Amino acid sequence: MPGDPDGCPKADPVVDQVGANLTRLAGDLSRIGIALSGGGDSTALMHLAHRWAGGRQLFAATVDHGLRPEAAQEAHEAHQAASRLGIPHATLLWRRDTKAGNLMAAARDARLRLLSGWARRNDLEAVLLGHTIDDQAETILMRLARGSGVDGMAGMAEIRGAFGMRWVRPMLGVSRSELRDWLMGQGIGWIEDPSNENDDYDRVRIRKAIGLLDLPARQLAQSAANMAMARDALQDFAAQIAKGANAALGSLQLSLTSFRRAPLEIRRRLLVAGLRFVSGADYPPRREAILHALVALNTAPRITLDGVIVEPRGDLLRFIREPAAAARADEALPDEAGAAIWDERWRVSGLLPGQVVRALGHGPLPELNWRASGLGRDEAAATPGIWRGDSLVAAPLLKAHRQIGVTPLRELPEFTALLYTH
DSSP states (O other), X not given: OOBOTTSOBOOOHHHHHHHHHHHHHHTTOSEEEEEOOSSHHHHHHHHHHHHHOTTOEEEEEEEEOOSSXXXXXXXXXXXXXXXXXXXXXXXXXXXXXXXXXXXXXXXXXXHHHHXXXXXXXXXXXXXEOOOOHHHHHHHHHHHHHTTOOHHHHTOOOSEEEETTEEEEOTTTTSOHHHHHHHHHHHTOOOOOOGGGGOTTSHHHHHHHHHHHHTOOHHHHHHHHHHXXXXXXXXXXXXXXXXXXXXXXXXXXXXXXXXXXXXXXXXXXXXXXXXXXXXXXXXXXXXHXXXXXXXXXXXXXXXXXXTTEEEEEETTEEXXXXXXXXXXXXXXXXXXXXXXXXXXXXXXXXXXXXXXXXXXXXXXXXXXXXXXXXXXXXXXXXXSEEEEETTEEEEOTTTSOOSSOEEEEXXXXXXXXXXXXXX
């Protein structure tokens, strides 16, 4: 690195800032992934992470969405760039569902799911994403146009948990132009994606509008930081109202009195977290559906939303799995260890070859003395049944089985964490 006239190393603001952020956000991790598209931002992230890593192990992966004919060659170039740094690289192919409605949203989710699966297979603790302060500004304006609330206007978080993985954004304080200047100064090339100029995409139109209006990205990002502070306060308030919640066998109970006394926004947050706790959904229902459900809860004996039944009962607000939604869940086959994950809710162990897990349903309940389990009828029908063909082998949550065990994937700490999800 060039020095100053006194012979001291010259400071590199980009290296220093991103390195400090990596230490703060991922310094305790030893195996870290990098989402590498080959564009300027992710290429800079890979090189900056490589300088910072020390003894940490880095891995990189590129998702080929197959949306452009050049994508395969670009993935190959990304592979070569990672290999030159000694970073193991994988290319992940997306098998696109041609029925997908919003192509960009489907591609985004597919990218995260593919990267998450790759990261888990390689025992990675987190995946680094190359979003910049410009991406943050664009995100804020896109969400503003969609009528987002406080959480949406808080922008992208530096650390986020989703799809079973920890996602880290260490470059949210650095601009796109600063990264490209740094790359050119280092003699490092990158790939320019022509879709970044395609006005068919919302983000491209927003990006061009920011340039045309000369909107300051840093001030927009500061607004997001201000909204994040408000979001954090609301999350803490919701957690206070949720004190005394009880989670058992995949269901949830809140104090109905506390729920009804809370402001509308807090009730909305509690309802969203309860629905996601029971269903295991990656995303909440749409805001309009949630607000409609909150109104209905004032008079209806129960509501059903997103595969979850929500019912006031006494001084409790109960969240249970909807039997019809459980019946639609794909059956789960045992792995080599005889274990399976079913309905994104249950871990089942002790299975034998030929046995599958699917919803118990209402049919077998009269023979199982389901009332003795302490579960309601619908709650019991949504529990795991162990089947061989059309024959029920076991209903381990209603009647103990000497070999087959069932545990819920989520307990009370997971519900509390959902209140703080962003």
